[in-house]
Amino acid sequence: MFQIGGFGELFNQLGSVSTSLIDGFANTSYDPATGWAPAGAIGLVGIVSALAWGLGYFGQPHILARFMAIRSHKEVGKARLISVSLGLVIPLYGALIVGMLGIVTFDQPLADPEQVFIQLVQVAYNPWVAGFLLAAVLAAIMSTVDSQLLVSSSALSEDFYRRYFRKKASDKELVWVGRISVLVIAIIALMLAWNENSSVLDLVSYAWAGFGATFGPAILFSLFWRKTSRNGIVAGILVGGITIFLWPLTGSALYEMVPGFLFSSIAIVVFSLIGKGVSDEIKAEYDKVAGVK
Structure with missing residues (x-):
C-alpha cells in the first residue's frame, strides 16, 4: 500500500483496470484475452448469500467455547467489542x-x-521479514486447527464414547480416546486436503454452513425462547444438517446456510410446540438466568 501511494492510488489503479472492481455491487470476470471486465450487477441471491455468512458464527463450537469460558458475565461487553473488531472487521477488511x-x-x-x-x-518484503509474515499464516492456521481438533475430540470422547459406550470410563481411558480421535480426524482432513483441485474457501464455506445451520438455531432458541424443548432442538439439528447436505443437489446459487438456518429454525418451533413441553425445572432455570421474577 505504501509503495503504490496509499488508498487513493489503490482505488485509482483498480478503476483503471475495471470500474467494476471499485463497485461493491458489481460482479467482475476475467478473460485472458480481454482482461478484467464488468459482469453485471450482484443479484439479490448473491447479497443474501454473502450476508448469510454472519449466521455461521452462532454455531461454531471453537468460537462459542471462548464465550462459555468467560470469567464473568460482566466481561461479555468487552469480549463482544474485541471479537467483532479484532476477530471480524479488521481481518475481513484486510482480506x-x-x-x-x-x-x-x-x-x-x-x-x-x-x-x-x-x-x-x-514481492514487497525482504526475505527475512517475509519469513516472519509467512509464519504468521501458519500460526493463524494452527490456532484454528488445534481448536477444531480439541473440540471434536472432546465431543467424541465425552458426548459420544462415554455417554453411549462406556459410562464408567476412567479419565485415562478418555484421554486415549481423545488422542485417537485427534489422529483419525487429522487423517480425514489430510485426505480432503490431498485433492489438488479442492479449494480451501469451498471447504470452509461448506463446513461453515454445516456448523452454522446445524447448531446456530439450537443455540439461539435455547437462549432466547423459553418454550424451546429437547425434541425441538434434536429436530432442528437434524433438519439443518440434512439441508446442508441436500441443498447443493438442487443446483441453486443460494448459499446453503440460508435454507439450512431457516428450515432448522422452523423445525425447532414446530416440534417444540407439538411435542412434549419443557419441564418446570428447566423453565425455572431459564427464568433465573433471564432475570424473570
Missing part, C-alpha cells in the same frame, strides 16, 4: 485490501488466487 493489492500488483491473475497474500509478501 479485501490484500485481494485489491493483488489485482494491481500482478498483471495476470494467479493460478491459485488463495496464495495472493503469500505472493505479495515475497
Whole structure:
C-alpha cells in the first residue's frame, strides 16, 4: 500500500483496470484475452448469500467455547467489542485490501488466487521479514486447527464414547480416546486436503454452513425462547444438517446456510410446540438466568 501511494492510488489503479472492481455491487470476470471486465450487477441471491455468512458464527463450537469460558458475565461487553473488531472487521477488511493489492500488483491473475497474500509478501518484503509474515499464516492456521481438533475430540470422547459406550470410563481411558480421535480426524482432513483441485474457501464455506445451520438455531432458541424443548432442538439439528447436505443437489446459487438456518429454525418451533413441553425445572432455570421474577 505504501509503495503504490496509499488508498487513493489503490482505488485509482483498480478503476483503471475495471470500474467494476471499485463497485461493491458489481460482479467482475476475467478473460485472458480481454482482461478484467464488468459482469453485471450482484443479484439479490448473491447479497443474501454473502450476508448469510454472519449466521455461521452462532454455531461454531471453537468460537462459542471462548464465550462459555468467560470469567464473568460482566466481561461479555468487552469480549463482544474485541471479537467483532479484532476477530471480524479488521481481518475481513484486510482480506479485501490484500485481494485489491493483488489485482494491481500482478498483471495476470494467479493460478491459485488463495496464495495472493503469500505472493505479495515475497514481492514487497525482504526475505527475512517475509519469513516472519509467512509464519504468521501458519500460526493463524494452527490456532484454528488445534481448536477444531480439541473440540471434536472432546465431543467424541465425552458426548459420544462415554455417554453411549462406556459410562464408567476412567479419565485415562478418555484421554486415549481423545488422542485417537485427534489422529483419525487429522487423517480425514489430510485426505480432503490431498485433492489438488479442492479449494480451501469451498471447504470452509461448506463446513461453515454445516456448523452454522446445524447448531446456530439450537443455540439461539435455547437462549432466547423459553418454550424451546429437547425434541425441538434434536429436530432442528437434524433438519439443518440434512439441508446442508441436500441443498447443493438442487443446483441453486443460494448459499446453503440460508435454507439450512431457516428450515432448522422452523423445525425447532414446530416440534417444540407439538411435542412434549419443557419441564418446570428447566423453565425455572431459564427464568433465573433471564432475570424473570
